[in-house]
Amino acid sequence: MSTMYFAKLNFNSQIYEVYDDESLKEKLLNQIFQDLSEKVIYIEENKKYKFITLEKNTSDFSITGRIVLVSPGVNISYDEVKDDVIEQFNENNATYVTFYFDLKTEEIAFVPKRDFGHQMFISMFKTLLEKCVPDIEVELYLEKNINQLREKIMKFANISIVDINIVPPNGDKEDFDALFSTKSDEIKETWATKFSIRLGGTAKKGINIASKYLNKMIVAVSKGYGEMKVTGKDNEGVRTVLTSSEEAPFTKSIPDLHKDSLSEIPNYAKSGIAELTTAKSTVKIE
Secondary structure, three states: OEEEEEEEEEEOOOHHHHHHOOHHHHHHHHHHHHHOOOOOEEEEOOEEEEEEEEEEEOOOOEEEEEEEEEEEEEEEEEEOOOOEEEEEEEEEEEEEEEEEEEOOOOEEEEOOEOOEOHHHHHHHHHHHHHHHOOOOOEEEEEOEOHHHHHHHHHOOOEEEEEEEEEOOOOOOHHHHHHHHHHHHHHHHHOOOOOEEEEEEOEOOOEOOOOOHHHHHHHHHHHHHHEEEEEEEEOOOOOEEEEEHHHHOEOEEEEOHHHOOOOOOHHHHHHHHHHHHHHHHHOOOOO
């Protein structure tokens, strides 16, 4: 079995305009749907990235496709006659990740590989999307399993530091106000679209795991608005670091036979997105 991951797309550059005009989010999503293209190429350190095999479905407002990485490399094969391995240089060695992008929920489901991991996929999806639609800036965050994240954080005996990176929720002014309380309008005036928060506690008392504020940040991170890193000690006094996207991602199993199938990926993705949406609906940023 392989593992399917999910990432939440958040508008960044136009987020406050989206708050002022609810219809703008749909316009931006339509622009992405129309402009996402196989023609755009991104090159970095002699490696070429691009969208390929894009299939746009107007009936459910989704895009299925792949991101391919092409770079020079050596192919290794086995020769039965010589009973030896053969190394052959190839200018266009390729690896790829297949994805399903549900624009209604702004969720991207994908199956990473060993040589094309989830962090690389998220970075390249953002880069290619912004090259296809130059007037839009987005942030993508890996979706988390909130129960798993809470469970692992509760295992800390002492939390010394909590680092949080979040962005304003997509078109959800209510969540934005809840995150930043009465200062939300003042924060909006700064035009800031990314927020880094560091909480630090004393060596003996640490940070209160059960605090309302920390729980609010856990919910925000779990709803796809950011990332969290927790540093502290376990019950044996050993220093421990937890990163939300690495330690508690929301995932779904998919048979190896279907992990690269453009026809099968949407079925598993839709099922996973439905589960994720239900899980998110049960928690609120108070």
